[in-house]
Amino acid sequence: MNTIIYPKKIDSKFYEKTIQANPNVVLDGFYYGPFDKAYEESRVELINSYKLTYTCDYWLDGYYWHDNYSFFHVADTNVLRLVEKKYEEFSIPLGCLIIAVKHRNEIHVMSPDGMGFDLLFNKKAFHQYLELNK
Numbered sequence: 001m002n003t004i005i006y007p008k009k010i011d012s013k014f015y016e017k018t019i020q021a022n023p024n025v026v027l028d029g030f031y032y033g034p035f036d037k038a039y040e041e042s043r044v045e046l047i048n049s050y051k052l053t054y055t056c057d058y059w060l061d062g063y064y065w066h067d068n069y070s071f072f073h074v075a076d077t078n079v080l081r082l083v084e085k086k087y088e089e090f091s092i093p094l095g096c097l098i099i100a101v102k103h104r105n106e107i108h109v110m111s112p113d114g115m116g117f118d119l120l121f122n123k124k125a126f127h128q129y130l131e132l133n134k
Contacts, residue, residue, distance in 0.1 A: 059082070
């Protein structure tokens, strides 16, 4: 099992500005419904899931890189599956990965329906992705 050492300074406020800047992101992913009580509860859960968001952030730091020639598209759900596999976390919500990507300001391409995105890997990182995915 690969472990993550969480910084002492990380708390629920660490990703709060990024979450507030992206009102269409909830714990389960993208949300385009009414701003009701369920929406507010999911946003609070997303803020409180900062350790899972940091897990995604940590994986992106170690395994994801790109350059001006990056063109290998990998779907968000596939990246999330790799993060779960690497750290043996079986229930990381998609919203945590989305916030980690937005917080790091990583290059990504939104799907036409706005319900998902692809990360752009460079050739070496993509081949490493294929190895991790075996």
